[in-house]
Amino acid sequence: MPPKAANPQKRKGPAFKPPRPVNAPPEAKKTTAATASRSAQSSKQAAPSRPAFETTMIISSSDDENGDAFSNDDVENGVDELMEDASDREESETFLTSQLNPVPENLLARLLYHGFEDKDTVIQKGALELTAKYMDTFVREAIARAADERKDARKGGGHMDGYLQVEDLEKLAPQLVLDF
Amino acid sequence: MTTDAATEKQEEELKAALWYAIGKYVDEESLNRNLNATPHFIASLTELVYTQIANTSRDLESFAKHAGRRAVNTDDVMLLSRRNEGLETVMREKLDEMKAREGRGPGKAARGKASGKGKGKARP
Numbered sequence: 001m002p003p004k005a006a007n008p009q010k011r012k013g014p015a016f017k018p019p020r021p022v023n024a025p026p027e028a029k030k031t032t033a034a035t036a037s038r039s040a041q042s043s044k045q046a047a048p049s050r051p052a053f054e055t056t057m058i059i060s061s062s063d064d065e066n067g068d069a070f071s072n073d074d075v076e077n078g079v080d081e082l083m084e085d086a087s088d089r090e091e092s093e094t095f096l097t098s099q100l101n102p103v104p105e106n107l108l109a110r111l112l113y114h115g116f117e118d119k120d121t122v123i124q125k126g127a128l129e130l131t132a133k134y135m136d137t138f139v140r141e142a143i144a145r146a147a148d149e150r151k152d153a154r155k156g157g158g159h160m161d162g163y164l165q166v167e168d169l170e171k172l173a174p175q176l177v178l179d180f
Numbered sequence: 181m182t183t184d185a186a187t188e189k190q191e192e193e194l195k196a197a198l199w200y201a202i203g204k205y206v207d208e209e210s211l212n213r214n215l216n217a218t219p220h221f222i223a224s225l226t227e228l229v230y231t232q233i234a235n236t237s238r239d240l241e242s243f244a245k246h247a248g249r250r251a252v253n254t255d256d257v258m259l260l261s262r263r264n265e266g267l268e269t270v271m272r273e274k275l276d277e278m279k280a281r282e283g284r285g286p287g288k289a290a291r292g293k294a295s296g297k298g299k300g301k302a303r304p
Contacts, residue, residue, distance in 0.1 A: 102205035103229065107197050111230070114194060115237030121244065123252040126278055130257040131236065133274045137267060138232060139202065142225060143209050150215065164210070164217040166224045173228060179264050180232065 102139040105132050138180050145172040198233075199226045236260065254278075 103111075109128055113121075123131070149168035203222050210217050243256035254275055261268040 100205050100208050102202055103198065103233070104201055107194075107201060108233070111194055111198065111233045112237040112240070114190065115234045116241050117238065118241065118245075118250075120250050121241050121252065122250060123240065124254070126282075127240075127252045127254050127257045129278060130254050130271060130275060131240070131260075133271060134236070134257065134260055134267075135229065135233065137270055139205060139225070139229060140209075142228065143206065143213075146217075146221070147213055147215055162216050164206075164215060164221045166218070166220045169221060169224045169228065177228075177232070180260075180267065
C-alpha cells in the first residue's frame, strides 16, 4: 500500500514535463472534455472567445479514454504509456494550433458527396476523418504560407501591413496545389 | 433545367457553409498568430478550398473505382499524399492514431482488412 501512495507523485512528473519528441501531428480537434479544462488556460491567452460550435467537434469517444488515463495513474498497464504520450501531445501543442477544424466533418462529407460523379459512391467514416485531416493540413498550410508571404511583402515596404491579402494567396496557390 | 438550378443552389449553400467555417478558422488562427486577414482573403481561400475538395472527391472516387470498390476507404485517402512525403508522414500518423483508438475502443471493431498499410492485399 505505501509504495502505491508514493508512486503517483513520481509518475506525475514524467507525465507532463519532458519535452519528448512529439511523434504525431497536431491533434487539436481531438481535445477531450476531460482535457478541455486544462487546455482552456493555454488557449485562453490565444483565443479569449471560443466559438460555440466547436464543442460539436469534440470526439466524445476519447472522453472515457482520458478518464482511463487518470484512473490508471497509479496502475501499471500497457495502455497507460500510450495515454501519457497522448496527453503530452495535447499539452505541448494547444498553444500552437487552434482547436477548430477548418472544415467540419459533416460539411466535408456533404461537399465530398456533392463532388462524386457516381451517386453510388460512399465514403467510410475513417476515410472521412482522414480526409478531414488532409483538408485541415491544407488550410493550415495555406495560412502559414500566406503569413510568410506577408512577412516578405512587409520587408519590401508593402501596404496594409499585417493583413493577409488576396495577392499573398495568389502567390502561394500554385505551389500549394502542387504540393497537395 | 430545374435540376441544374437545384444543384447550383445547393452548391451556393455548400459554399456559404464552407465560407463560414473557413472564416471562423481564419479568425481564430489570426488571433493565435497575431495577424489579420481581409475579407477578400477569406473569400479567396474559401474558393481555393472548395476547388480542392471538389478535386479531392473526384480523386477519391477514382481511386476507389480503380480498386473495384464503391466505398472510399483509408487506403484511397492515403493515396492523396503520394506526392508529398511530409504530408504522408502526417497522414500516416493520423491513421495510426485512429487505428490505436479503434483498437482500444469497445468491441475492437472488426476492420482488420481496411487497416492494412497498403501493400499486402488481404485476400480471402
